[in-house]
Structure formats: structure tokens, C-alpha cells
Amino acid sequence: MSWLSTLAHDAEIAVFAAVGQHGLGLTETLGRQRGVRLVSSPRHARVLLVAGEVESAQARALERLHAQIPPPRGTVWWQAPRLFERGETVIGDDPGEAIRRAAGADDPEQRPDVPPHPWRGMGPHGQGGHGMMGGNPYGRPMAMTADDIRDGLTLDAYSARFGPFLPALPPGLVLDLTMQGDVIVSAAAASPPYPQGPEGDAPTLCAARMLRLMGIGPRAAHARGALMALPKGSGMRRRLAAWLRGETVTESPAPPPNALPGREWAEAVLWLASFPPSRLRAVCPEEAA
Known part of the structure; x- marks a missing residue:
């Protein structure tokens, strides 16, 4: 083995963990292992790790995560049923070797390369959206002004869905939030955290x-x-x-x-x-x- 191959073999592998049911403990243990670095964004990852069972209703959310990992990329299903035909399944307690193999893989695209919410040319005069406000470009509604809940000043308010695999939130929790800047104006729980x-x-x-x-x-x-x-x-x-x-x-x-x-x-x-x-x-x- 050449020195370059040795360095590559010993390098840390950036892993984004999508944590499912009973996956928190697994992920915490993995994060302390040598050779694996858990990252907070799929954009920084080399491998998508699904740790613990994920409901089939969240398959599209996993596909979106997969699409956000820059190629070449790999996928590992750790104690989790496979929800799409990519990657390797691991039943045991140590996914280390599977992660290393996934780091050398090159998964093809799982989702078509089209906008999830078509909006271009949807307006009555060929503009990019419904009506004069521009619709939902890239799936996000345009912010509308409303009184700030703290001081009454008029600020833009926007609504979006957060979760179920956002690292800042408990795994599985899906929140529908309306925000003004970084302040939450209203909140609704669309689905609860996964059981751990x-x-x-x-x-x-x-x-x-x-x-x-x-x-x-x-x-x-x-x-x-x-x-x-x-x-x-x-x-x-x-x-x-x-x-x-x-x-x-x-x-x-x-x-x-x-x-x-x-x-x-x-x-x-x-x-x-x-x-x-x-x-x-x-x-x-x-x-x-």
C-alpha cells in the first residue's frame, strides 16, 4: 500500500446521520469512534448514515438528504430497513467497515434533477410565480410583513417546515414554524420525535x-x-x-x-x-x- 493510500485509509470520514427510532444511542457511540466524524450538514458529508428505523412516510425526506450530499457519496442503513435502493444494510453494532466501503462508493442520483415545487413561468404573463407576489420560488413562500410580537414593528414573517432530520432538533420531530427573523411567532408539531x-x-x-x-x-x-x-x-x-x-x-x-x-x-x-x-x-x- 502506498503512503498516499495509507493516508486516505486513515482519514476521517465525514458522515451525516439521519437518526431514526432507537438511533440516538447508536449515533452517540459512533461519534466517539476513531475514523468517523459526524457533521451537521449533508453538504459536508461523504456518507449518509440512516441509524434506526425510519417510517416509510419519511422516505422522500431521506431522498432529499441523499441529493444534498455532493457526489461521490455512499449510503449505509444501520439497523434500519432500506427505504430506497442505495447503499449497504448493517444489522450488527458496528457499521465502521460499511461506512468505509460507502466512502469509496458513488451512489447515483436518487431523485430527478427537477425543482420539487415547479414555479418558473407559472404566472399569467410568463413570470415566475402565481400572481404579482411571485408565488413560491424554490418551494418557499415569499415573506409577508406583520407586526413583530415583541415591539410591534412591522417585519417580514415567513413560514417553513423544520425536521425530521435537522440535527438541531430531536430526531423525528417536525415543526411548522412562522418566524420573524430568528424569533418564532407560531409553532405547530406536525409529528413527534421518534421513540428512543x-x-x-x-x-x-x-x-x-x-x-x-x-x-x-x-x-x-x-x-x-x-x-x-x-x-x-x-x-x-x-x-x-x-x-x-x-x-x-x-x-x-x-x-x-x-x-x-x-x-x-x-x-x-x-x-x-x-x-x-x-x-x-x-x-x-x-x-x-
């Missing part, structure tokens, strides 16, 4: 997720003042401190439609992460009303 079992509520796992969102390493978490980075009066400091001591948190959150409006995005994702997955799942409806 008792292991998903483990203090070490819950603390690791919050610390990752805060950009703080495990050692720095015990430094003086680390918890001060969390908003005061939200209970987040108390819950994270309990997890860092190895204690179980039994608090239940208010439903997201009641708790998220008025919060900034960064605070909202930390608030969601400050509750055990099972407790958050219990207050989210199975389907949007």
Missing part, C-alpha cells in the same frame, strides 16, 4: 446533545460559568446540571405550540434539547391537527 427507549433518556446522552448545541466540550461543561450560557429562568440550567451529575430528569415540557412562540431559534432548540426524548414525545401529537 430508556437509553435515549440516559443523562450522559442528554447532556452530550445539549453541550453540542451550545458548542461546549464535555470537559468545559464543568468549568465555572459554563451553565451561565443558558437563558436564566427557563429551567435549562437546572436540567443540564442534573444530567452532568448523572441524575435523571423527570420534568415534562409544555407542548411546543405553547412554549416556542416568542423564543429565538437558538433558545428554542436548546429548550427542546433540555428535556428527555420520551417526555418531549409524550406532549407532541402523533399527527398535525
Whole structure:
């Protein structure tokens, strides 16, 4: 083996994990393995890893993730039924070798190279959208002005769906949000987080997720003042401190439609992460009303 091949073999593989049912613990364990680097965007990944069972209704969401990974790319289904004909399935506890093989693969496109929401030339005079406001370019409605919920100033408000594989949110959670800048104006839970079992509520796992969102390493978490980075009066400091001591948190959150409006995005994702997955799942409806 040449020195260049040796370097390539030992290099870290960038992996984007789409976490399904009972996949949180698997992914946390994988993230500590040498040779694998979990990334927060499919744009930075080489391999799409589906960890844990994902409902067939989310197959299109997985296909969109696959399309966002720059080629060449590979796919691994880890303890997850295959939802499209790409990649290798792993039943055991260690997907390392399959990930390395996927890093040398070159999956073809799974979805056609066309806009998911056609809009060009849809207007009555050949312009790019319905009516004078331009429709939904690239699937996003144009923002419309409304009074800011904090100070009454008129700001653009836009609505979008977030999840189910957004790393900042609990796996499986789908939120329909209306936002003004980074402030949430209204929220609806379209689907609950995936069940993770008792292991998903483990203090070490819950603390690791919050610390990752805060950009703080495990050692720095015990430094003086680390918890001060969390908003005061939200209970987040108390819950994270309990997890860092190895204690179980039994608090239940208010439903997201009641708790998220008025919060900034960064605070909202930390608030969601400050509750055990099972407790958050219990207050989210199975389907949007």
C-alpha cells in the first residue's frame, strides 16, 4: 500500500446521520469512534448514515438528504430497513467497515434533477410565480410583513417546515414554524420525535446533545460559568446540571405550540434539547391537527 493510500485509509470520514427510532444511542457511540466524524450538514458529508428505523412516510425526506450530499457519496442503513435502493444494510453494532466501503462508493442520483415545487413561468404573463407576489420560488413562500410580537414593528414573517432530520432538533420531530427573523411567532408539531427507549433518556446522552448545541466540550461543561450560557429562568440550567451529575430528569415540557412562540431559534432548540426524548414525545401529537 502506498503512503498516499495509507493516508486516505486513515482519514476521517465525514458522515451525516439521519437518526431514526432507537438511533440516538447508536449515533452517540459512533461519534466517539476513531475514523468517523459526524457533521451537521449533508453538504459536508461523504456518507449518509440512516441509524434506526425510519417510517416509510419519511422516505422522500431521506431522498432529499441523499441529493444534498455532493457526489461521490455512499449510503449505509444501520439497523434500519432500506427505504430506497442505495447503499449497504448493517444489522450488527458496528457499521465502521460499511461506512468505509460507502466512502469509496458513488451512489447515483436518487431523485430527478427537477425543482420539487415547479414555479418558473407559472404566472399569467410568463413570470415566475402565481400572481404579482411571485408565488413560491424554490418551494418557499415569499415573506409577508406583520407586526413583530415583541415591539410591534412591522417585519417580514415567513413560514417553513423544520425536521425530521435537522440535527438541531430531536430526531423525528417536525415543526411548522412562522418566524420573524430568528424569533418564532407560531409553532405547530406536525409529528413527534421518534421513540428512543430508556437509553435515549440516559443523562450522559442528554447532556452530550445539549453541550453540542451550545458548542461546549464535555470537559468545559464543568468549568465555572459554563451553565451561565443558558437563558436564566427557563429551567435549562437546572436540567443540564442534573444530567452532568448523572441524575435523571423527570420534568415534562409544555407542548411546543405553547412554549416556542416568542423564543429565538437558538433558545428554542436548546429548550427542546433540555428535556428527555420520551417526555418531549409524550406532549407532541402523533399527527398535525
